[in-house]
Amino acid sequence: MNQEAKAGEPKPPVINNSMRFRTEEAFPVLKSHFGDAVRSLSDTRPDRHILVRPGFLPEICKFLRDDPDWQCNMLHCVTGLDQAETLAVVYHLFSMPKRHFVVLKTEVLRDSPMVPTLAHIWPSADWLERETFDLFGIVFEGHPDLRRILLPDEWIGHPLRKDYEMPTHEKLRELGL
């Protein structure tokens, strides 16, 4: 079991990985530009993220996309996250010319999970947000075509939330699925 203890210690990653995360460097820049809209920088390992307020997300993203220092021209991934009290959306922005990642995270309440859409900034957000909506029930305001994407249209509930209960076979049959 000493193996386990060793693995649990925080130590610098030794694997050969040249993915460049510049989230730490982005934080002061965003903080100075957007003030309170940028809440905090997480201390998670190995990747960190910047917590932003959902309302300012499109502005921040537009800044990161258009600013010559950042040039995040690709929205690599949009992920939902269930954090018990809140739901979160994590955005992995990637810059092809600058070769770096910036990770943004925004938290919304479980009861009214509303996040503005980024589909007009990056077209790739379209389907990724639809997927997040489908599996987490996070509503992306202003999304051009917010429908379920992986589950059937008649599906009830959002399965990747931690409080989701898998319907029984009888229930599914009732729903005609």
Added chain:
Amino acid sequence: MVNILQEVFEGITTSLKGMKVTLRELFSPGCTLQYPDERRIMPERLRGMVVNDPSRCIACNACVNVCPVGCIECEGEGKGKERRPIRFAIDYRKCCWCALCTEVCPTESIFMSEDYETVFQDRTQLIRDFCSNPIPPKPGDKKRTTKPLGVPLSGRVAF
């Protein structure tokens, strides 16, 4: 006009090249085997159907815990070294042939057999209880039953 002629010329020459390839293939031997009559020689590490040898099994539940699909059911009897399974069932409907169970097994009783013909006449046969329906011993099959997959060079760090 020149374009059309060039197009036609290219069309004909590239088609002829393609025809050359197919003609060559026509006279080269096929690579298929007439399956029930001819069989491939299977590699040693072939992951056939998972089977368990209840005489060696100690019902430690390691395989049950590691199985990603939960296809193993095991009930044991006795304590310590005396522990033996009274029921050890593998549900082949769920099994995903990942061989994780063979790696964690401390007594190497569960292993991937060489039997890759997984066709059954009815569904009940897909759940096999190795206690009531043990595997017949294969004389020429010593090696597979003793060395499962993934034993690291430096002794047994089973995982």
Added chain:
Amino acid sequence: MTGVGEEAMDVDLKSLGFRVEERRTLASGSDELLINMGPQHPSTHGVLRLLLRTDGEEIQEAVPFMGYLHRCAEKIGENVPYDTYTPYTDRLDYLSSMNNNWAWAMTVEKLAGIEVPQRAEYIRVIVAELNRIASHLVMVGTYGLDLGAFTPFLLTFREREEILDILEEISGGRLCYGYIRIGGVTDDITPTFATKCRAFLRQYVSKLDAINELLSYNRIFIRRTANVGPLSAEKAIACGCTGPILRASGVDWDLRRDEPYSIYDKFDWNVCVGKGEKGQLGDTWDRYMVRVREMYECVKICEQALEGIPEGPFRAKVPRNFKPPAGECYFRAENPRGELAFYVVSDGSKRPVRVKVRGPSFCNLSVVQELSRNMLVSDFVAVVGSFDLVMGEVDR
């Protein structure tokens, strides 16, 4: 067109979110036709359903529907231990399970800071590149099939079988290997592995040349694919396309070179980029040809890696009850179909809190809807085929 299932039309339109007026014009008096291409259509490569609104042979709109193969891969990820998730990654993109395994293993290794032995890295590179060749062979073959050429399909499958034989020899499986695991690989290579690999690679290039003669440079094939469905570089990046599709659009980007994970920086090879030789840049032929050329490069990488396999352990010691530290981690790897990324959030327990699979096919597929405007049905088949979708990964 009289009454081809008007009730069925209603349902489709509702789920499409078409406006009511549009539905009316379509139902009565319109010359347009609504056709379901899939989920059982031969050239959607799996269970993709595309609803086509066509005017004659011309497609006005194509709306993809998926989820027919949704197997809750992400939900399962939250409920199984890290290493036990490996067999599930096999089944994401089932044509390149080695690469999936590897991406997952590297994600967890990054999260937990596990150092992988050099021997394991070499073995991983070899098997992953072999699997990449196998995966591209399937694409090349089935793409010929989409365009009506049968023979390339079986000829490529013959080569693929040889790769599968090699991979079966070391892993025991033919499609879902589960070979690359956290900390290394399941088992050391067999004594005959290297010789078999070399023998295969030696004869393979000439076989690939024959496929080129038979299909790639055939004039009919070029006419069918060049200038069809061109995708601009800006659009490809904005839509999140990755892998061969991005490269076909002229973007010189390959993770293996630009973000060299593992030991890719040790090898000498070229990134294949679409040049638009036969038509516009980023057309279907480019997307096809990038893959064909990549196969030659894979051969180079494999040969170099085979030369350099060092002695040593093939697997790092990973504790049996493996618990990575709490944290989050995003890692991507260059898969045959693009960048497969895993986002893992760990709370320090045995099981991850969240596993997100960013499948390359999923993001690539989102372009299809835009590309399909005013395109013939035959061209659309060519375009969908060129994206080389694996629905296991789109639907997860």
Added chain:
Amino acid sequence: MHFVPYLHEQFLSAWPASVVVLLVALIGAGIMLAWVALVALVAVWAERKVSAHMQARLGPIYVGGFHGWLQTVADGLKLFLKEDIIPAMADKWLYIQAPVLVFGGAFLAYAAIPFGPKLVVSDLNIGVFYILAMSAIVAVGIIMAGWASHNKWSLYGGMRTAAQFLSYEIPSALHLMPVIMYAGTLNLGEIVRSQETGLFGWAGIFGWYLFRNPFLFLSFICYYISSLAETNRTPFDLPETESELVAGYHTEYTGIRFAFFFMAEYANMFVAAALSTLLFCGGWNGVLSRNIQYLPDPVVFLLKCSAFIFLTMWLRWTLPRFRIDQLMALCWKFLIPLGLLNIVGSALWMYIFEQV
């Protein structure tokens, strides 16, 4: 048909003439039907073997012993016994008629094909014209099948057929014109006989219209291409494109009705090969002069036909298929102008070099 009056006078004088004619016609038709079925069976088997070996496979190997030669018979039996499904929304009458019409068109063409100097069911004066007309019926059947299936993919197949078959009727007729001009007749037997000797009285291969002049050679290639399109073979198999239209016009057909379509395709292939042989390749005339021909005429003829059928298969398993607009462009922008050019060119050639 000298046989009928003879039969009537000698043996069946008590019967009315019409009955005897009908009887003879039925017997002839029966023989031809058996022949068509045989051709289809052999051709299907050959296609499977050729395709298999080109694709590094073996093809049928068990049924019947030698290389699975009975496989198609077994498959035919299986198709006979299979359930015949008619889709609920299909136009039942048309749906049932379509395979009959498709097969009928292919079958009727056999009546005018001579297998040897005297071996012909009906020695028509307008043989070429008749065969072209009969193979056009196939198009009607396919369009009917596509429409009646009540399947949108089938409808596409049917519509593509309408465009493709009707367009390709023109070049295939146009490219036969130079031959007819040379022979001065539409009778197939006469055309073959006129190929016994060529320019300067050279016999054998130089008598074949294929080698009479460059325009005829061009005509032959163009005719062969359009015959591929008319028999619905890759690279022109657009009506059934399994990767685009699932299976096109015969998507919904099962069992014996599907077998009819299948048989018609191979029957048509033989007709196209026979026309190429008869009109361009000297029919039953061997490579050498007729005086030193050792093989029986029908054998020579069938050998040539087999060569053409093999070529068709070879092309099918090599080439990808065209797109519909490319197919039409090939027809209207290339084959038809070339057909007109060939007619003029052949006429001039005949006038200048052969003083006809």
